[in-house]
Amino acid sequence: MSAAEAAPTAEQLELEIDGDEAAALERFHAWGFTDGLPVVIPTRERVARMCAGAKHYPLESLGNLAPREGAATIQKIAINAVMAGCLPEHMPVLEAAITAIQDPEFNLFGMQTTTHPCALLCIVQGPVVAQLGLNAGHGCMGPGTRANASIGRALRLVLQNIGGAIPGTTDKATQGGPAKYGFCFAENEAESPWPPLRTTLGLGVEDSCVTVAAAEGPHNINDHLSSDGESILNTIAQTMATVGSNNLYVGGDHFVVFGPEHAEAVAASGFSREDVARYLYEHARVPVERISEQKLEELTSWGGYAERLEAWGRRIPLAREPSHLRVLVAGGAGKHSCWIPTFAVGFSQTRAIELQASICQL
Amino acid sequence: MVGLVTQSFEGFARELLGQRNAKALPLAVVRHPVGGISRAEAEARITDEVIAAVAAGLQKEGGA
Numbered sequence: 001m002s003a004a005e006a007a008p009t010a011e012q013l014e015l016e017i018d019g020d021e022a023a024a025l026e027r028f029h030a031w032g033f034t035d036g037l038p039v040v041i042p043t044r045e046r047v048a049r050m051c052a053g054a055k056h057y058p059l060e061s062l063g064n065l066a067p068r069e070g071a072a073t074i075q076k077i078a079i080n081a082v083m084a085g086c087l088p089e090h091m092p093v094l095e096a097a098i099t100a101i102q103d104p105e106f107n108l109f110g111m112q113t114t115t116h117p118c119a120l121l122c123i124v125q126g127p128v129v130a131q132l133g134l135n136a137g138h139g140c141m142g143p144g145t146r147a148n149a150s151i152g153r154a155l156r157l158v159l160q161n162i163g164g165a166i167p168g169t170t171d172k173a174t175q176g177g178p179a180k181y182g183f184c185f186a187e188n189e190a191e192s193p194w195p196p197l198r199t200t201l202g203l204g205v206e207d208s209c210v211t212v213a214a215a216e217g218p219h220n221i222n223d224h225l226s227s228d229g230e231s232i233l234n235t236i237a238q239t240m241a242t243v244g245s246n247n248l249y250v251g252g253d254h255f256v257v258f259g260p261e262h263a264e265a266v267a268a269s270g271f272s273r274e275d276v277a278r279y280l281y282e283h284a285r286v287p288v289e290r291i292s293e294q295k296l297e298e299l300t301s302w303g304g305y306a307e308r309l310e311a312w313g314r315r316i317p318l319a320r321e322p323s324h325l326r327v328l329v330a331g332g333a334g335k336h337s338c339w340i341p342t343f344a345v346g347f348s349q350t351r352a353i354e355l356q357a358s359i360c361q362l
Numbered sequence: 363m364v365g366l367v368t369q370s371f372e373g374f375a376r377e378l379l380g381q382r383n384a385k386a387l388p389l390a391v392v393r394h395p396v397g398g399i400s401r402a403e404a405e406a407r408i409t410d411e412v413i414a415a416v417a418a419g420l421q422k423e424g425g426a
Contacts, residue, residue: 067378068381069381164381166377169373170374170377172371172374
């Protein structure tokens with residue numbers, strides 16, 4: 001990314017957003033406020049409308065976001081939501097996600113500044129999916145659906161403009177990745193043979209929620225020929241068992257997202273969600289023979305598990321515990337699933353989405 | 363206290379210190395990288411200049 005110009009004063013900003021939009025867009029690019037793509041200029045009227053969709057007051061802060069420790073006020077979140085193309089009704093999803101990433105277990109500072117290419121994965125679940133028109137079916141991971149694209153993009157802009165993760169400067173991702181533009185999709189509950197993911201995370205079927213994780217882009221898993229559950233799970237396990245993943249280094253939790261057809265076949269073979277996680281824990285392992293000596297030393301020192309190698313049969317599991325595998329269904333027809341590896345130095349977080357009317361609307 | 367950082371991450375470190383109102387924290391800069399090299403190669407990066415920068419930083423802090 002080219003060096004951004006010095007941050008504008010409040011007066012400069014006001015002049016720009018109240019003036020010509022095309023000129024303002026060029027200034028926003030120059031100031032480093034965008035993700036490189038055009039944004040919607042956050043005029044006062046647009047920001048006020050966006051704030052009206054929030055559960056909290058405009059000047060209320062949801063906390064300070066690392067590394068800059070910028071205050072995530074509703075107004076600032078709304079500015080970024082406008083820029084990303086969100087609708088006011090998307091605000092409660094953003095509020096829940098931004099609250100979730102501040103849990104110490106998430107490790108926001110690490111996610112924002114690491115050389116790993118992790119993006120902020122946002123999985124929306126529950127009744128809100130239909131209400132907001134989120135895509136849980138064909139192409140749900142993009143592109144093509146406004147809610148998925150704009151919510152994911154707004155979160156990225158919040159991380160950059162409030163959290164201060166400036167690509168190349170404080171966001172030190174060696175190569176970055178396309179998921180960093182935005183990575184949001186919904187669980188396909190209607191076609192899942194298993195209970196909704198949120199019911200395994202302490203929430204009820206009637207709840208809406210968002211699960212956030214510092215994740216890589218999805219790694220596709222193609223299996224057109226296997227018809228029984230164990231064969232499909234074996235394909236998934238062998239795809240996951242790779243040497244370069246952060247999850248092999250340090251564990252963390254990660255996501256196996258079944259396409260509905262694979263999920264149906266696996267469930268028809270008698271596998272519950274817990275059975276799937278147990279199977280993948282047992283079989284998604286890398287034999288130490290596949291790892292060079294130096295790399296093995298690095299892995300065991302980073303992961304601190306040298307003493308567990310023998311207990312694991314000298315096959316390192318991608319997930320240290322079965323419960324570290326998040327199993328869900330998303331997507332449409334076709335014999336594809338995916339594995340979403342993660343930064344792994346931290347754990348995903350889930351928060352309920354609160355949809356009460358904002359005080360602004362009263 | 364003195365921060366130790368490689369050349370490739372000096373800008374990152376200074377930006378972070380600025381964001382956190384800690385620009386005065388002294389930094390000692392070593393040649394990049396320090397990952398994926400042997401212990402001997404890593405030790406060779408601790409040059410006289412680096413040691414002098416650490417010493418100066420500690421003196422600035424009053425020997426903290």
